[in-house]
Amino acid sequence: MRLRILLGAVLAAGLAAASAHATARPLRPADAALLKRPPTKEEVIAENVAKRLTRLTPEVRCGPLGISLPPGELVTGITLLPPHGQATYFLLLPQMCNYLAWFRADPERYDPTLCTDDSCLNTDGLAALALATVSHESYHVLGYRNEAQVECYGMQSIWYVATSLGASVAEGQRIAAFYWKDIYAEREQSTPTYWSPECRDGGKYDLRPKSTSWPS
Numbered sequence: 001m002r003l004r005i006l007l008g009a010v011l012a013a014g015l016a017a018a019s020a021h022a023t024a025r026p027l028r029p030a031d032a033a034l035l036k037r038p039p040t041k042e043e044v045i046a047e048n049v050a051k052r053l054t055r056l057t058p059e060v061r062c063g064p065l066g067i068s069l070p071p072g073e074l075v076t077g078i079t080l081l082p083p084h085g086q087a088t089y090f091l092l093l094p095q096m097c098n099y100l101a102w103f104r105a106d107p108e109r110y111d112p113t114l115c116t117d118d119s120c121l122n123t124d125g126l127a128a129l130a131l132a133t134v135s136h137e138s139y140h141v142l143g144y145r146n147e148a149q150v151e152c153y154g155m156q157s158i159w160y161v162a163t164s165l166g167a168s169v170a171e172g173q174r175i176a177a178f179y180w181k182d183i184y185a186e187r188e189q190s191t192p193t194y195w196s197p198e199c200r201d202g203g204k205y206d207l208r209p210k211s212t213s214w215p216s
């Protein structure tokens, strides 16, 4: 998941990143060591969420993503594409893995609608980004490659990731609404390949066209 760092964006402090992203790249021999070692506690948490979402058995590792980026861009996760067949691995930035574990330990602590200052919004924004990144990469594992479609589907499953980690449905929906309003909206400018006008209630990428609730 790729983000352009936008100073002065809604997530004002630190994160400063209205648009984080997840992406995909070829699986390389240099990945072998990371993929071979047993998963850490944080990696198991991410794997369990991805398994529930995809009904597959993707493996997740937390570590360097193995890509170089222009200044001002942040990538939070990456799916590793084998030469043939389906992807079965994704990598997350260690910071994203930490947020998943912290979220699971105390989901109520990361409800952005309860924030009263920028520091809280920054923290809760990063937590929302971590949920969205697992969700985004999971759609790559399911075989989707179009980033705008993947990002839109991922956003619509944030509530599911949140509830998988112990949040109430209501909180999961609030986090998804926050992501839609404060993070997704920035993508049209900051990372347009991750944005689509069809990502809306009733749009082409609406996973629940019969429901008027959005994005959950």
Ligand SMILES: [Zn+2]
Pocket: 001, 021, 022, 023, 024, 136, 140, 147, 150
């Ligand atoms: Zn992606």
